[in-house]
């Protein structure tokens with residue numbers, strides 16, 4: 231079963247890339263920010279990075295809608311900063327995430343996929359109305375590493391966001407364009423094919 235896939239799709243034109251230095255220094259408020267938390271790893275206490283989500287420009291959205299897909303549930307710019315690790319979690323607004331990394335946040339930043347001992351790979355904790363209840367493990371000690379990938383910049387990837395995942399090894403801020411999909415999305419079904427978990 232594949233938890234990620236590289237996609238052969240056109241790169242975002244340079245002129246449509248947000249001016250990140252301007253964005254981050256201009257005081258524009260993110261549309262969403264995470265809350266601080268920690269997780270234990272043996273005796274170690276691991277800090278969670280900050281995660282801010284910004285709206286994208288109309289021009290970039292139009293380009294994505296036209297050249298990539300308009301079938302997403304949500305779209306935004308994600309900015310991880312302030313710590314080397316974005317702790318293990320499942321996404322709370324989407325089943326499948328499509329990523330285009332602008333700034334990797336370091337030379338060896340890994341997206342790691344985890345399985346909680348005794349639990350299925352896919353987080354099932356959603357109610358019948360499809361309200362998400364994200365899984366945020368408070369310790370690494372009952373997680374098994376099942377896969378990892380170092381996402382390069384300026385390349386489209388799709389990830390299965392219902393599997394517990396983390397981002398590790400950041401030495402700088404990490405910025406990406408993210409599109410979220412439900413698992414029933416025709417686009418997600420098309421990309422993952424019959425491997426798309428039901």
Ligand SMILES: [Fe+2]
Pocket residue numbers: 319320321391395
């Ligand atoms: Fe995530």
